[in-house]
Amino acid sequence: MPDWGIIIPSVLNGLTTGALYALVALGLTLIYGVLHIINFAHGALLMVGLYAVYYLNAQFGLDPYVSLLIVPPVMFALGYALQRGIIGKAAHGRDENILLVTLGLAIVIENLSLYFFRSDTRIVDTPYSFKTVEFLGAFLPLPKVVAFFGALATAGLLWLLMTRTDLGRAIRALAKERKGASLVGIDIEHVFAMSFGLGIACLGVAACLLLPSYYVNPQVGHGFILIAFTIVVLGGMGSFIGALLGGLIIGVVEALGGLFLGESLGQIGIFVIFILVLIFRPTGLLGQKA
Amino acid sequence: MTGNKTNGGFSRRDMLATGAAAIGVSAIGFPAVLRAQPAAVKVGLIHPVTGFIAFSGNQCRQGALMAIEDINNAGGIKSLGGAKLEGLLGDSQGKPDIGASEADRLVEAGVNGIVAGYASSITLATSQEAAKSNTPHVVDVGVSDKIVNRGLKNTFRFGPGYGKIAKFAVDNLDTINKAAGSPAKTAMIIHEESLFGTGTAKLLSKELPTKGIEVIDVIKHPNPMRDFTNIVLQIKAKKPDLIIPANYYNEYVLLARTIRQQKVEAKGIYSVLGGAASNYKFVKEFPEAAEQIMDCNHWFDPTSQLALERKKAAEAKGLYYTYEVFLAYNAVSFLADAIERAGSVDKDAVIAAMASSTWDKHGMPYGPTKMMNGQNDGAQPVNTQVLKGVIQVIFPKKFASADPVFPRTV
Numbered sequence: 001m002p003d004w005g006i007i008i009p010s011v012l013n014g015l016t017t018g019a020l021y022a023l024v025a026l027g028l029t030l031i032y033g034v035l036h037i038i039n040f041a042h043g044a045l046l047m048v049g050l051y052a053v054y055y056l057n058a059q060f061g062l063d064p065y066v067s068l069l070i071v072p073p074v075m076f077a078l079g080y081a082l083q084r085g086i087i088g089k090a091a092h093g094r095d096e097n098i099l100l101v102t103l104g105l106a107i108v109i110e111n112l113s114l115y116f117f118r119s120d121t122r123i124v125d126t127p128y129s130f131k132t133v134e135f136l137g138a139f140l141p142l143p144k145v146v147a148f149f150g151a152l153a154t155a156g157l158l159w160l161l162m163t164r165t166d167l168g169r170a171i172r173a174l175a176k177e178r179k180g181a182s183l184v185g186i187d188i189e190h191v192f193a194m195s196f197g198l199g200i201a202c203l204g205v206a207a208c209l210l211l212p213s214y215y216v217n218p219q220v221g222h223g224f225i226l227i228a229f230t231i232v233v234l235g236g237m238g239s240f241i242g243a244l245l246g247g248l249i250i251g252v253v254e255a256l257g258g259l260f261l262g263e264s265l266g267q268i269g270i271f272v273i274f275i276l277v278l279i280f281r282p283t284g285l286l287g288q289k290a
Numbered sequence: 291m292t293g294n295k296t297n298g299g300f301s302r303r304d305m306l307a308t309g310a311a312a313i314g315v316s317a318i319g320f321p322a323v324l325r326a327q328p329a330a331v332k333v334g335l336i337h338p339v340t341g342f343i344a345f346s347g348n349q350c351r352q353g354a355l356m357a358i359e360d361i362n363n364a365g366g367i368k369s370l371g372g373a374k375l376e377g378l379l380g381d382s383q384g385k386p387d388i389g390a391s392e393a394d395r396l397v398e399a400g401v402n403g404i405v406a407g408y409a410s411s412i413t414l415a416t417s418q419e420a421a422k423s424n425t426p427h428v429v430d431v432g433v434s435d436k437i438v439n440r441g442l443k444n445t446f447r448f449g450p451g452y453g454k455i456a457k458f459a460v461d462n463l464d465t466i467n468k469a470a471g472s473p474a475k476t477a478m479i480i481h482e483e484s485l486f487g488t489g490t491a492k493l494l495s496k497e498l499p500t501k502g503i504e505v506i507d508v509i510k511h512p513n514p515m516r517d518f519t520n521i522v523l524q525i526k527a528k529k530p531d532l533i534i535p536a537n538y539y540n541e542y543v544l545l546a547r548t549i550r551q552q553k554v555e556a557k558g559i560y561s562v563l564g565g566a567a568s569n570y571k572f573v574k575e576f577p578e579a580a581e582q583i584m585d586c587n588h589w590f591d592p593t594s595q596l597a598l599e600r601k602k603a604a605e606a607k608g609l610y611y612t613y614e615v616f617l618a619y620n621a622v623s624f625l626a627d628a629i630e631r632a633g634s635v636d637k638d639a640v641i642a643a644m645a646s647s648t649w650d651k652h653g654m655p656y657g658p659t660k661m662m663n664g665q666n667d668g669a670q671p672v673n674t675q676v677l678k679g680v681i682q683v684i685f686p687k688k689f690a691s692a693d694p695v696f697p698r699t700v
Contacts, residue, residue, distance in 0.1 A: 119340070263515065
C-alpha cells in the first residue's frame, strides 16, 4: 500500500506526464480523428522531431525551446511533402493502402535513423534539466511544467485554427463530406496535405517540449504510439480539447495505477478505461463536439 | 620417312602434353590454390540491435566484430590453415522468440558456432535452439543462472552469472557498510521486469537481510518505462538508506535523473548490474547524476595492458567501452581459441575444447578459464564507483584504483 502523502504529488506528476502524451496525441487527432488517416508513422515522425531538436542542440547549441521556432515549421513541410508526395499518391484513396503505406514509412524511417544515428540513447543537458517547481508539496520537473502549459496552448491554438480560419473550415468540410467539399471548390489534395503537415508540426512542438525531460533513440516512438491512439479515441475523434483531457486522464490513471497496482500492472488501468469508454460512450469523451 | 606431324609449328605431341598439363593443373594446381584459402569459419552473432535494448545489442555486435577483425588480422585460425572468421549477423529485436528463429536461421546457414544474445531471456532461447543441432553456443552477457543450469552440452558462459554477482555484491556491500560504521540498515530494490531484473532482485532480497540490511520494498517496472517520478516518490516516502537499481540503460538513466530531480537523500545508490552506472557514456553526459553511484558489474581488469589496449582500440572506433563490448569480444575470442585448439570445426571437438579451456588472454579479472558445467568458474564482477567523474574500481582490492566513498557526500 503506498504512502498516502504521495498521492497528490503522484496525481500532479500524472497530469504533467499526461500533458506530454496529449502533445503527441494532438497531431494524431487531427490526422486520424479528423481525416481518418491511420498514421502508423506517427511514432517514427516524433522520433525524427526529437533527433532534429537533439542535433540543433548538439551542433548549434540551440535550446530545445528556441528550436520551437525551427522544428515545427520544418516538420510541417515534411508532413506536407509526405502526404502530397508519398502517402496520397500510394494510397489511391483507400484506407487499407494508407495503413500499409504509413506502416512502411515507419519501418523505413526507423531503419534509416538506426543506420545514420545508431541505437545510442541521446539526451540533451540543459541548465533547467534538474530544476523543479514546488507545488502542493510536490517537486514538479520544470521541463514537464513547461510541457503542460505548452500542451494547453497547442490545443487552444489548434481549436482556434479549426473554428476560426478558412483552413479549419475546409478541413472540417473535408472530414464530413469529401465529394461535397470538392464541389464547393476546396482543393482536396492540398487540404489533406495541410492537415497532415499540421499534425506533424504538432509532433515538432511535442519534440521540443519533450526532449528536455526525455531521451531519443530510433525506437523512442514505440512508447508513445499506442498511448496516442488510445487518447484520441478516449478524448473523441478529432476533438483537440478531448485529446488534451484524454491525455491528462491517461497520465493520472497511469500514475495512480502504478502506485496502487505496481508499475507493470498499472498500465492495465489505461486500457480498462479505454474499453469502458468504448462500451458506454463510443464517441469518446468529447466526440460529439468534433 | 616418319616424323612428328606438326601443325603450324606446334606438334600434336606438344598439344597433348600441354592439354595433359592443363588437366593436371586444373586437377592438382587449383585445389592447391584453394587449399591456401581455407573455408571461412562462420560465427553467428545474435543480438538485439533493434528494439528497446538496441543500444546494448549494438554494443555487443560491435565488440564481437572487433574480435573477428583482430583475429583475422592476426592470421585467422592457424590450425585450420589461417581460416578467416566470418560473422553472420542476426537481430533478435529484444524478443526471445525472434532470437530462437534467428539461431535456427543461422544454423541452417551453416554456422560453426554462435555468440548470443545479451539479455538472459533471449540467451535462454538461442542456446536452446542451438542445442538442437549441437551447435557450440557462447553466452556473451546473459546472467541468468538458468542458462547454464539446464545441462545443455553446447552452451558455455565466459562471464559470471547473477548468483555469483548477487553474492559478490552483497558481500562487498557488507564490507563497505561495516567499514563506514554500518550506516545502511534499509534498502529498496528497483528492477526491470524480465528474467535479469527479477532474478537479481529475488537473490538480493534473500541475501541482504543476512547482512543486517532490511529490504523495505521491491518495485518492478516494465521496459520501456516512460516516467520514473512515481517510483521515486515511493522511494522518497519510504526513505531507504540504500537504493538498489537493476535495470537496462535507458531506464537507468531516467531513474538516476529523477532521483536527482526529486532531491532524494539516500546514503547510497548501489546498483547491481546497473545498465548505466558503469557506463562511460552515462558518466560523460550526466556527471552530476552519476557521481558516487556504486555498481557491481562486469568490468575489465584495469591493471591489464591487454584490456587497456582493447579499450583504446574501441574508443578509436568511436565506441564507448562498455561491458557489452568487452564481454562480446571475449566470447568470440573464447570460441575462436577453442576452434584453434580443436583444429577442426567439428561440433563435438569444439565443444570438448571449450569445456577444457584454460584461455587467459581476456584482460578480465578472472584468471585462466575453467569451465564447470558450462560456466567459467573464475568469472567474477567487480565493484565500481563514479568518483569525480571517473569510473574507479573499488573492489576487489587486487584490482582497485580507488577507495569507496560511503555514505554519499553529494
